[in-house]
Amino acid sequence: xxxxxxxxxxxxxxxxxxxxxxxxxxxxxxxxxxxxxxxxxxxxxxxxxxxxxxxxxxxxxxxxxxxxxxxxxxxxxxxxxxxxxxxxxxxxxxxxxxxxxxxxxxxxxxxxxxxxxxxxxxxxxxxxxxxxxxxxxxxxxxxxxxxxxxxxxxxxxxxxxxxxxxxxxxxxxxxxxxxxxxxxxxxxxxxxxxxxxxxxxxxxxxxxxxxxxxxxxxxxxxxxxxxxxxxxxxxxxxxxxxxxxxxxxxxxxxxxxxxxxxxxxxxxxxxxxxxxxxxxxxxxxxxxxxxxxxxxxxxxxxxxxxxxxxxxxxxxxxxxxxxxxxxxxxxxxxxxxxxxxxxxxxxxxxxxxxxxxxxxxxxxxxxxxxxxxxxxxxxxxxxxxxxxxxxxxxxxxxxxxxxxxxxxxxxxxxxxxxxxxxxxxxxxxxxxxxxxxxxxxxxxxxxxxxxxxxxxxxxxxxxxxx
Ligand code: ADP
Ligand code: MG
Numbered sequence: 001x002x003x004x005x006x007x008x009x010x011x012x013x014x015x016x017x018x019x020x021x022x023x024x025x026x027x028x029x030x031x032x033x034x035x036x037x038x039x040x041x042x043x044x045x046x047x048x049x050x051x052x053x054x055x056x057x058x059x060x061x062x063x064x065x066x067x068x069x070x071x072x073x074x075x076x077x078x079x080x081x082x083x084x085x086x087x088x089x090x091x092x093x094x095x096x097x098x099x100x101x102x103x104x105x106x107x108x109x110x111x112x113x114x115x116x117x118x119x120x121x122x123x124x125x126x127x128x129x130x131x132x133x134x135x136x137x138x139x140x141x142x143x144x145x146x147x148x149x150x151x152x153x154x155x156x157x158x159x160x161x162x163x164x165x166x167x168x169x170x171x172x173x174x175x176x177x178x179x180x181x182x183x184x185x186x187x188x189x190x191x192x193x194x195x196x197x198x199x200x201x202x203x204x205x206x207x208x209x210x211x212x213x214x215x216x217x218x219x220x221x222x223x224x225x226x227x228x229x230x231x232x233x234x235x236x237x238x239x240x241x242x243x244x245x246x247x248x249x250x251x252x253x254x255x256x257x258x259x260x261x262x263x264x265x266x267x268x269x270x271x272x273x274x275x276x277x278x279x280x281x282x283x284x285x286x287x288x289x290x291x292x293x294x295x296x297x298x299x300x301x302x303x304x305x306x307x308x309x310x311x312x313x314x315x316x317x318x319x320x321x322x323x324x325x326x327x328x329x330x331x332x333x334x335x336x337x338x339x340x341x342x343x344x345x346x347x348x349x350x351x352x353x354x355x356x357x358x359x360x361x362x363x364x365x366x367x368x369x370x371x372x373x374x375x376x377x378x379x380x381x382x383x384x385x386x387x388x389x390x391x392x393x394x395x396x397x398x399x400x401x402x403x404x405x406x407x408x409x410x411x412x413x414x415x416x417x418x419x420x421x422x423x424x425x426x427x428x429x430x431x432x433x434x435x436x437x438x439x440x441x442x443x444x445x446x447x448x449x450x451x452x453x454x455x456x457x458x459x460x461x462x463x464x465x466x
Contacts, residue, residue, distance in 0.1 A: 003039070006067045007032045008226045009123075009195055013063055016126050018056070026052060027060075039064055039073035049077040063122075067193060127188055127196040129231075133181035139307050141300030144175060147291045151179050155186040158194075158229060158262035163289040165253070165263040169270050170293035173333030176266040177233055179293070183264060184231050194228040201237035208245045217248070224252040228261050235265040235285070239277040246278045253284060263288075273451060296332065301325035304332055305339055314343060320358045327366055338362055373464050375413045375427045381464055382409040394429035407439035408457065414440055416464060 015023040030052075031042045041060060043049035052060075057075050064073045124131070140148045147168055154163050166183075168176050184198055211220040224230065230252075238245050256263050267274065270292070271285040296304065302318075302325040309316035320342065328338045338361075345361035346353040383390050386405040393406055406428060413424045414436065421433035428436075447454040 003034050010063050041075050046077050128198045129184045133178045135182045139304045143294040143296045147293045151183045159260040165288040167290040169267045173331030174293045196229040198231040200233045201235050205241050205245050208248050225255045230263045232265045235267045239274045319355050323358050378412050410436045410439040411443040
């Protein structure tokens with residue numbers, strides 16, 4: 001590993017642990033050089049040297065030892081330095097040597113495991129990963145099967161061009177963040193020394209804003225460019241941002257990709273559909289692997305509820321799990337919310353968990369959900385919107401001007417009502433269920449390729465839901 005990288009990692013850990021103020025006052029000004037098989041950390045003068053020796057040296061020494069796999073370090077004062085390579089965060093005097101630093105064979109590791117553990121923990125906290133989000137707790141089903149498999153694959157070969165960047169997209173509460181963090185946690189487990197950082201795009205925007213206020217773009221770049229794995233959540237947020245964010249991100253993104261470092265992003269839509277995003281970024285985002293997570297189907301929703309109950313060590317009967325899953329369809333986050341509501345009600349009422357209690361607990365949520373529109377209403381709304389007649393909508397006519405609204409109405413009927421495909425087909429002039437399926441496919445692929453169409457469709461949903 002290069003001295004620069006080890007030192008940067010060390011600094012960023014110290015910053016996290018000691019706080020910004022201490023860090024800026026005492027640590028940021030330190031420099032480091034590699035001499036006689038040792039790290040020499042250089043304090044600018046005797047006073048600083050003595051103070052650091054007393055208060056922070058043990059910590060710095062431990063962190064350096066772990067990060068470098070056992071290379072020894074010493075703290076010296078500036079007047080004792082020779083003229084070899086010196087590197088410091090705020091002040092680069094000369095580039096650090098490119099060769100690998102190997103642990104000195106003569107040095108035996110004296111620090112005990114407890115110290116290593118503490119440092120490893122602090123390395124983990126610098127990743128900002130939530131260690132509850134793992135592959136073990138992520139239920140696999142049709143809707144996320146591909147994303148799950150690709151995610152696992154990325155953990156085995158992070159940085160591989162075939163999946164770099166990895167772009168995961170899908171609706172709210174479908175497990176994008178969970179999957180992304182599961183990848184991060186696994187990579188961290190395989191290699192605790194990898195410099196990993198999870199962050200929400202909004203935090204990145206904040207970092208860029210802060211950097212621009214203190215003219216600190218070099219520092220910002222240096223930090224992000226030194227990562228081995230960057231996990232950026234909800235990337236759509238940088239699209240709306242008018243500051244330098246997109247430009248900075250483009251730079252970091254390219255640097256990491258060029259170095260073969262893995263970048264993973266999540267988004268609420270696929271790259272081409274992100275509004276207000278720089279064309280260069282759009283094409284870069286799509287240059288690796290793009291994978292979608294879809295809403296879970298019934299079977300998977302049941303599995304998720306059971307998994308969550310199991311995690312909380314709660315025994316849940318199938319009929320209760322099934323009842324919740326059948327009624328809460330929108331996303332996993334709401335599914336979790338509904339389960340919690342049932343559990344709370346069971347405890348609060350002292351009745352224990354039963355189907356009856358579940359019904360009671362979810363009554364108000366379901367009252368809202370069951371304000372479902374009817375197929376009839378959907379047909380009327382579509383005819384109003386596209387200025388066509390109901391009789392035409394239900395007729396055998398296949399001209400585009402009629403057929404497209406019909407397909408949209410069928411798709412909306414499937415999405416917004418509980419009716420089966422055959423029932424819907426029937427309601428549209430006695431059509432076959434495969435026609436409804438075909439309509440759904442056509443509409444969904446149009447939504448992906450035609451932004452205007454997608455907006456129109458969403459508008460119709462909103463109108464119908466009100
Ligand atoms: P998103 O980032 O797509 O909005 P999250 O990853 O935050 O969604 O997921 C919302 C909640 O649902 C989280 O608590 C997550 O653990 C849970 N969740 C989502 N998908 C699954 C799944 N397949 N298995 C288990 N839990 C899931
Ligand atoms: Mg998320």
